[in-house]
Amino acid sequence: MATRTEDRFSSSAGRRRRKLDRKRTPPPPKQPTTELQPPGRRPCEGTRTVSGSAEVADGADSPESRPSAVCNGPDDRRAGPGRGRGWERREQRSSRGRGSEEAITRMDGEEGGDDDEEDGKFVEFVESVWDNSDRASVGMKLARQCFGFSTTSPTQKVISRAYFTVWITIIQMIIYFVIIGQYGIAPIGVDWTEQTADVLMTDLTIQHQSYMERPNLWIGPREADLIHLGAKFSPCIRPDKNIEALLEVDRKKEATTGCCVNNDGSGCVQKAKNECPQYLSTWNRSTVCGEDPRYCTSPRGPWSEDITTWPPCTNSSKPSSGFDYHMMCEVVGRPCCVGVRGECVMATREYCDFRRGYFHENASLCSQVSCLNEVCGMIRFTDPKKPDQFYRFFTSLCIHPGLLALVITVVFQWLIQYDLERYIGWWSMASIYIVCGYSGSILSAIFIPYHVEAGPSGSQFGVLAAMSVEIVRWNAEEKPRAQLAIIVVSLLVLFFIGVIVPQVDNWAHLAGYVVGALLAIAFRPFGHLCGSRVPDYCRVVTRVMCFLWTAAMAAILTVVFCLIEVNQCNGCEYFNCIPFTDTYCMGMGVNITSLSN
Numbered sequence: 001m002a003t004r005t006e007d008r009f010s011s012s013a014g015r016r017r018r019k020l021d022r023k024r025t026p027p028p029p030k031q032p033t034t035e036l037q038p039p040g041r042r043p044c045e046g047t048r049t050v051s052g053s054a055e056v057a058d059g060a061d062s063p064e065s066r067p068s069a070v071c072n073g074p075d076d077r078r079a080g081p082g083r084g085r086g087w088e089r090r091e092q093r094s095s096r097g098r099g100s101e102e103a104i105t106r107m108d109g110e111e112g113g114d115d116d117e118e119d120g121k122f123v124e125f126v127e128s129v130w131d132n133s134d135r136a137s138v139g140m141k142l143a144r145q146c147f148g149f150s151t152t153s154p155t156q157k158v159i160s161r162a163y164f165t166v167w168i169t170i171i172q173m174i175i176y177f178v179i180i181g182q183y184g185i186a187p188i189g190v191d192w193t194e195q196t197a198d199v200l201m202t203d204l205t206i207q208h209q210s211y212m213e214r215p216n217l218w219i220g221p222r223e224a225d226l227i228h229l230g231a232k233f234s235p236c237i238r239p240d241k242n243i244e245a246l247l248e249v250d251r252k253k254e255a256t257t258g259c260c261v262n263n264d265g266s267g268c269v270q271k272a273k274n275e276c277p278q279y280l281s282t283w284n285r286s287t288v289c290g291e292d293p294r295y296c297t298s299p300r301g302p303w304s305e306d307i308t309t310w311p312p313c314t315n316s317s318k319p320s321s322g323f324d325y326h327m328m329c330e331v332v333g334r335p336c337c338v339g340v341r342g343e344c345v346m347a348t349r350e351y352c353d354f355r356r357g358y359f360h361e362n363a364s365l366c367s368q369v370s371c372l373n374e375v376c377g378m379i380r381f382t383d384p385k386k387p388d389q390f391y392r393f394f395t396s397l398c399i400h401p402g403l404l405a406l407v408i409t410v411v412f413q414w415l416i417q418y419d420l421e422r423y424i425g426w427w428s429m430a431s432i433y434i435v436c437g438y439s440g441s442i443l444s445a446i447f448i449p450y451h452v453e454a455g456p457s458g459s460q461f462g463v464l465a466a467m468s469v470e471i472v473r474w475n476a477e478e479k480p481r482a483q484l485a486i487i488v489v490s491l492l493v494l495f496f497i498g499v500i501v502p503q504v505d506n507w508a509h510l511a512g513y514v515v516g517a518l519l520a521i522a523f524r525p526f527g528h529l530c531g532s533r534v535p536d537y538c539r540v541v542t543r544v545m546c547f548l549w550t551a552a553m554a555a556i557l558t559v560v561f562c563l564i565e566v567n568q569c570n571g572c573e574y575f576n577c578i579p580f581t582d583t584y585c586m587g588m589g590v591n592i593t594s595l596s597n
Contacts (some may be wrong), residue, residue: 335349
């Protein structure tokens with residue numbers, strides 16, 4: 001027992017001595033590493049080149065005995081491709097580890113050899129988790145295989161960690177899985193599909209009903225669910241004249257309706273005179289089923305001859321006899337909000353559930369409910385008749401329409417955006433991501449206001465624009481034109497996909513790319529142009545002008561969206577969708593003729 005105790009304390013003391021030894025042992029001097037000199041680079045100061053190889057100036061025996069150090073920039077010394085400050089830290093750590101092992105051998109001999117090896121492996125594993133020095137070479141492996149180049153030039157230098165990219169990616173993944181768990185998955189496809197079922201109607205018969213619904217190509221929730229969760233949808237952001245005009249038509253039609261009471265006493269429903277069966281029912285003009293000012297105790301008024309101005313009666317008494325049949329019958333149809341444009345129909349609860357609508361059991365007329373408020377969800381409108389959910393331009397950046405869109409976003413942000421943020425900084429990346437996403441969403445809302453959009457497509461094109469600007473900075477030896485050509489071809493392919501697939505938003509891509517290029521130049525103006533150095537005052541002017549142009553573009557788009565509603569734009573829908581069928585591009589224009597989908 002005593003021997004085990006002494007061994008245990010001696011091993012603990014040995015570990016403490018080893019920790020102290022690691023702290024006290026100074027790192028060995030840095031030894032130059034052998035690596036090929038990249039094209040367009042010169043040797044560091046203090047070296048000279050002899051016959052294509054670098055020789056140490058202070059009198060080394062031979063060029064081979066002292067490998068050359070390579071500078072990647074004209075003004076300072078930096079590590080070569082794939083070797084940054086993190087690589088130097090790993091070299092120092094490995095050297096300290098070797099010195100620590102020798103000190104441990106001298107102090108403890110053979111005692112605790114296995115424990116030392118296990119401790120060393122564990123410490124190296126923990127440190128490697130936090131070490132992102134080789135992140136670019138690992139993370140860009142797929143990008144290099146696909147495009148043949150890295151997103152960053154070898155002359156670039158890591159200046160920060162990718163905090164924003166990691167944060168936004170985690171948020172987007174969490175939100176998607178929560179949405180799928182709550183709302184499920186919609187039918188998968190591209191063109192509109194017909195949904196059918198046998199449901200109970202207001203005449204108390206079972207009928208075969210159908211309606212058109214847009215499927216989800218991305219394997220995700222329905223359009224109505226995305227709107228309810230904060231996707232970009234113009235009628236929820238500002239008042240829409242087309243929808244208001246159609247709602248006014250329905251309101252005038254409802255003003256001429258009356259209570260249609262079935263003669264067999266089976267129930268009643270609010271209908272127009274031509275919709276009420278003449279021999280099976282009795283139509284009562286200017287009456288509302290289940291509501292009458294004479295029997296309503298709360299609220300007391302005001303009441304007028306126009307029934308569309310009546311408030312919903314929360315407390316009412318019913319006559320036990322008489323001829324007021326509209327107050328004695330059972331109301332079988334109530335207002336139901338269906339679709340995504342604020343359409344309201346008088347329907348049974350079964351039919352409303354079939355249409356995935358919002359059933360208002362305590363209302364008697366469609367004019368008493370605000371269907372847009374129900375469809376939009378989120379924070380309710382300040383004025384029920386005036387949508388004001390301007391924050392949707394930002395919340396839509398965190399919502400994805402489906403699993404495929406989420407996978408594309410995660411791969412793009414982890415393999416391209418992650419590395420780019422490490423070179424331009426988290427603040428610049430966050431600004432580009434948010435401003436480009438906002439600009440893309442608002443331009444899309446102007447030209448395709450009735451298209452439901454979710455996802456950071458505008459932000460991703462802004463990141464591509466920033467990457468293009470960074471490639472322009474490359475030296476001629478690094479072949480920037482070839483890399484830019486690859487990016488241009490990729491952009492054209494993505495644009496072609498956006499024309500064929502209506503769920504891909506080309507308007508958001510266009511605005512995101514333009515604003516992203518301006519912001520990239522504003523945050524990092526060019527220091528050299530056409531082989532000569534750009535004066536400092538020119539860089540300041542360039543930065544200010546790019547910021548002003550970006551602010552002007554965002555302000556103009558905001559004013560146009562809020563104050564100047566675009567109602568005529570012939571051919572605008574073809575920029576985002578080619579109508580292969582009659583219903584393929586439905587809802588992609590700036591006008592609508594019906595509240596139904």
